[in-house]
Amino acid sequence: MRSERGGPVSGPGDPLRNRNQREGTLRLLSVMTQAEIKLCSLLLQEHFGEIVEKIGVHLIRTGSQPLRVIAHDTGTSLDQVKKALCVLIQHNLVIYQVHKRGVVEYEAQCNRVLRMLRYPRYIYTAKTLYSDTGELIVEELLLNGKMTMSAVVKKVADRLTETMEDGKTMDYAEVSNTFVRLVDTHFVQRCPLVPATENSDTGPPPPAPTLVVSEKDMYLVPKLSLIGKGKRRRSSDEDATGEPKAKRPKQTTDNKEPIPDDGIYWQANLDRFHQHFRDQAIVSAVANRMDQTSSEIVRTMLRMSEVTTPSGAPFTQPLSSNEIFRSLPVGYNISKQVLDQYLTLLADDPLEFVGKSGDSGGGMYVINLHKALGSLATATLESVVQERFGSRCARIFRLVLQKKHLEQKQVEDFAMIPAKEAKDMLYKMLSENFISLQEIPKTPDHAPSRTFYLYTVNILSAARMLLHRCYKSVANLIERRQFETKENKRLLEKSQRVEAIIASMQATGAEEAQLQEIEEMITAPERQQLETLKRNVNKLDACEIQVDETIFLLESYIESTMKR
Amino acid sequence: MAGNKGRGRAAYTFNIEAVGFSRGEKLPDVVLKPPPLFPDTDYKPVPLKTGESEDYVLALKQELRETVKRMPYFVETPEEKQDIERYSKRYMKVYKEEWIPDWRRLPRELMPRKKCIKAGPKSKKAKDTGKGPSLTNPADVLKKIEEDDAAEQEEYDEEEQEEENDYINSYFEDGDDFGVDSDDNMDEATY
DSSP, X not given: OOOOOOXXXXXXXXXXXXXXXXXXXXXXXXXXXXXXXXXXXXXXXXXXXXXXXXXXXXXXXXXXXXXXXHHHHHTOOHHHHHHHHHHHHHTTXXXXXXXXXXXXXXXXXXXXXXXXXXXXXXXXXXXXXXHHHHHHXXXXXXXXXXXXXHHHHHHHXXXXXXXXXXXXXXXXXXXXXXXXXXXXXXXXXXXXXXXXXXXXXXXXXXXXXXXBOOGGGTTOOOOOOOOOBOOOOOGGGBOTTSSBOSOOOOOOGGGOOOOXXXXXXXXXXXXXXXXXXXXXXXXXXXXXXXXHHHHHHXXXXXXHTTTTSOTTOSSOXXXXXXXXHHHSOTTOOXXXXXXXXXXXXHHXXXXXXXXXXESGGGOEEXXXXXXXXXXXXXXXXXXXXXXXXXXXXXXXXXXXXXXXXXXXXXXXXXXXXXXXXXXXXXXXXXXXTSSEEEEEESSTTOOGGGEEEEEEOOHHHHHHHHHHHHHHHHHHHHHHHHHHHXXXXXXXXXXXXXXXXXXXXXXXXXXXXXXXXXXXXXXXXXXXXXXXXXXXXXXXXXXHHHHHHHHHHHHHHHHHHHTO | XXXXXXXXXXXXXXXXXXXXXXXXXXXXXXXXXXXXXXXXXXXOOOOOOOSHHHHHHHHHHHHHHHHHXXXXXXXXXXXXXXXXXXXXXXXXXXXXXXXXXXXXXXXXXXXXXXXXXXXXXXXXXXXXXXHTTTSSOHHHHHHHHHHHHHHHHHHHHHHHHHHHHHSOOOSSOOGGGTTSSSOOOXXXXXX
């Protein structure tokens, strides 16, 4: 949730003005609410541990700071702060900037931290589009922040080989191909580059490299010939339990091969995934509202606009009916006339997902992305009102939405709900900020007796309010899950120990009776307790995932609105 | 907005009906405390979505949660002493791969400091500065040098300790492919 502000207003000679000028651009200050900060804290802690969480949250709260100030303000040792910053920068959660006098300052990318909630969805999407190979590629990129292509290919080939039958291995070439396809469709992109330095003997090296973003090279795959196959973990390396031996000699560095794409790093392109989710939501909405064929037509139009429409555009580039007809999926047998009828129907629909922008080429059509997001956000709000306050309240809400501004009396009349109840419902929605009151004075003195008080729905502010509640909800869900796990910590540990003992006994060839005995160390009521815990944790996890879907819709709508 | 209030009488200056209740009507009690922490809800929440893809994403999420704990990016806090040494702990220890950042992409100040020889330029400098203020008291000078050394030593000890704890041995033998993608540029100080 971004509150867009330019740099503070300043006059000549103002120190802030100089700072802005030096940085060259207006800084967009992102203000985080307490709910967002709490959620970021929980996410960072689960992903990276408490030390990284402390540093990350500190930066989110205070904005841009240099290394020593961070260490001092958080009471953390310099070494730990350095390590935390390395981790955060690696994962694109913190950026650095070199300021005057060579001071480097670090800044948290607040909204990016919240994206960690969505990692499972990104990975699953990659699976649906590019199957297991794609899934693992995106997973490795998200787990490691950024990687070279050669590293990704090797790691994924190894992982896939593990799952294959004995004797079979995954070829690097196949993984490479999938990687290239992910890049071609923009799901994976290049990271900013360290510019090649000319060897200047004059002057000391800069305190930090200035990374350069190259738009034209963003999706340029280096010519690599990665030849090889995935390797399984050799079983001789593991002792009886399947765990690695205790002492491993430190690897010598004399068998280091040169990395062919050294310095060229890749990351997951989250915006592209968001575009995909948005398209999915629109197609699904059209399917629900109209029919399968309409949704397929809309899906085709969105697919055609994938790389031509910039992210954040309010509508797609116009597409002619002829073009759409040619691009329909193979095997979709509708005639040109039928297509035109569908397009007309879609364009006439009051939701305005599709708009007609011209008559050439059989009719020019666009997808109204911003309007579609607005409709989805509104539908979300309606749904929440219905589930929280009941269907009569929802009827009032929809009424006010439709009529834009209504007086108390008008609400009672239109909704056909008795006055007392209507008032009660309106005030309830008002107190929770789903509805707002607008004053329209009839006279310049704003006398209450001569002022219209109109109920209205301000979709943007209601969406913001709901988004804030969603962040709070997810934070609550995570905390509850952690609480449940902690409550049962002793039992969980016991269960893990028993499993470890059983595993080691099985490997050394213990008898069935002996294993049975060990299993019985966990009593029946304890098993029950573990079952209940598992069920609860699953429910809480599933909740988090589904609330994030709502978060995505609301964020997309708010972002789209702020960009106009 | 001027206007006399009727002497001795309470007269509203606007139509009270418009606000929503009439004169003399019983209004709800004033709320004197914050709302309850877990209020009763009139309406129960809608059940969660279920299905194959939902199940898969759930499993993925839980797997990821466990995986990130084993990655080298998860920085452990120094553990508190366990009260009883558990036999099975031996079998559950996870060995983390080492992660060395690509220092070419990071500010130089983030690199861990290299160990310097303690008896060298630093102690010389300490001696020199010590000479200034308390020339007369050699004990003081020695103390100052000791303090400086101790501080340095502390920092270095910390670093050494850190290296032993954080950079734990590799999980498995990678053979001849180890180190291919890790950047061992720690000895390079320049860009």
